[in-house]
Amino acid sequence: MYHCPMYSQELLKGTLQTIVLSLLAENERMYGYEITQHVKDKTAGEIQLTEGALYPTLHKLEADGFLTTEKVSIGKRVRKYYSLTENGNKQANDKVNEFRRFSETMNELLNSFNPNPELQWQS
Amino acid sequence: MYHCPMYSQELLKGTLQTIVLSLLAENERMYGYEITQHVKDKTAGEIQLTEGALYPTLHKLEADGFLTTEKVSIGKRVRKYYSLTENGNKQANDKVNEFRRFSETMNELLNSFNPNPELQWQS
DNA sequence: AATGATACATAAAACATTTAGGTATAAGTG
DNA sequence: CACTTATACCTAAATGTTTTATGTATCATT
Numbered sequence: 001m002y003h004c005p006m007y008s009q010e011l012l013k014g015t016l017q018t019i020v021l022s023l024l025a026e027n028e029r030m031y032g033y034e035i036t037q038h039v040k041d042k043t044a045g046e047i048q049l050t051e052g053a054l055y056p057t058l059h060k061l062e063a064d065g066f067l068t069t070e071k072v073s074i075g076k077r078v079r080k081y082y083s084l085t086e087n088g089n090k091q092a093n094d095k096v097n098e099f100r101r102f103s104e105t106m107n108e109l110l111n112s113f114n115p116n117p118e119l120q121w122q123s
Numbered sequence: 124m125y126h127c128p129m130y131s132q133e134l135l136k137g138t139l140q141t142i143v144l145s146l147l148a149e150n151e152r153m154y155g156y157e158i159t160q161h162v163k164d165k166t167a168g169e170i171q172l173t174e175g176a177l178y179p180t181l182h183k184l185e186a187d188g189f190l191t192t193e194k195v196s197i198g199k200r201v202r203k204y205y206s207l208t209e210n211g212n213k214q215a216n217d218k219v220n221e222f223r224r225f226s227e228t229m230n231e232l233l234n235s236f237n238p239n240p241e242l243q244w245q246s
Numbered sequence: 247a248a249t250g251a252t253a254c255a256t257a258a259a260a261c262a263t264t265t266a267g268g269t270a271t272a273a274g275t276g
Numbered sequence: 277c278a279c280t281t282a283t284a285c286c287t288a289a290a291t292g293t294t295t296t297a298t299g300t301a302t303c304a305t306t
Contacts, residue, residue: 011225013262013293014133022233033253039232046228053294055255077253077302096233102134103226105169109162110145110219136262136293156284176263178286200271200284 012047016057018099019049021066021084021092029070029083032058058082066091135170139180141222142172144189144207144215152193152204155181181205189214 023035030038036049061067066088072079084092146158153161159172184190189211195202207215 009294010137010262011222013136015229016293019229019232026235031253032255033251037252042232043228046224047232050295051253051255052257052296052298056293059255074253075302079253099134099229099233101169103230105166106138106142106222107226109142109165109170110222112149132264133293139262154284155286156282160283173264174284174286175265175267175288179262182286197284198271202284 015099016049016053017061018095019047020054020057020061021088022096024067024082024084025089025092025096029081031079031081061088138222139172139176140184141218142170143177143180143184144211145219147190147205147207148212148215148219152206154202154204184211 019039020035023038024030027038032051032054036051036054039047039049058067062069062082066085067082068085070081070083072081142162143158146161147153155174155177159174159177162170162172181190185192185205189208190205191208193204193206195204
């Protein structure tokens with residue numbers, strides 16, 4: 001998978017489950033590849049999920065009882081659709097709220113930081 | 124160090140350097156323990172840095188040339204103050220901007236997520 | 247026929263953080 | 277005075293996520 005995100009992938013850490021759960025909360029059912037494309041499109045390429053991270057996450061969420069799967073044949077290929085379970089729906093709620101609170105807290109913490117005017121046209 | 128954060132520490136991953144750099148951008152010089160207390164106070168206990176994560180991070184930022192140190196004796200104890208170098212100042216700028224952009228992008232991505240009304244009073 | 251997109255998957259390596267220690271001084275309390 | 281808590285630094289093994297690097301296979305386009 002080709003990559004050219006605008007910022008460090010570092011920040012993405014810990015948000016993968018949240019992203020997946022929230023997309024499935026709006027979309028009823030999605031398959032892995034679809035999720036990567038959806039995220040890429042909606043964020044103008046700024047967030048790009050790697051398959052090496054996504055698939056294990058999907059499997060984990062399924063093992064944890066938050067997702068169920070159904071396989072659908074498309075020609076000779078088999079697509080694996082994921083949907084939220086009831087618990088998964090709650091979890092999506094919790095995770096999204098948690099992220100929103102976290103980013104609010106962080107932005108408040110960073111808020112007092114005023115970029116040095118001498119630097120603000122750099123980088 | 125005692126811990127009782129209101130949300131998963133997961134999300135904190137990847138933000139530690141940003142926090143440290145931004146605090147030093149506003150405060151001229153700070154020492155490790157002071158940073159933990161400052162963050163705890165400013166976030167009403169919601170973000171609590173662990174020393175096991177903080178000290179290695181400070182050492183890494185110093186090794187990368189973003190911080191300089193000076194040791195100050197307080198009675199028989201030695202306090203280690205950290206300050207931003209010129210590069211550190213730029214880095215603080217970059218990291219804070221990066222986080223702001225990231226949280227904006229994430230919030231847009233999660234924005235279309237509307238909590239199920241049946242669930243919104245739960246958890 | 248070859249390339250790129252679609253679509254799944256795993257596994258070793260890299261990395262940051264947690265957990266769990268360790269040391270020592272200073273301050274406050276019963 | 278003894279004890280506990282707060283201050284203040286530090287390291288290292290274990291954990292857990294993600295990256296990087298593969299692998300397989302179908303379908304569409306040039």
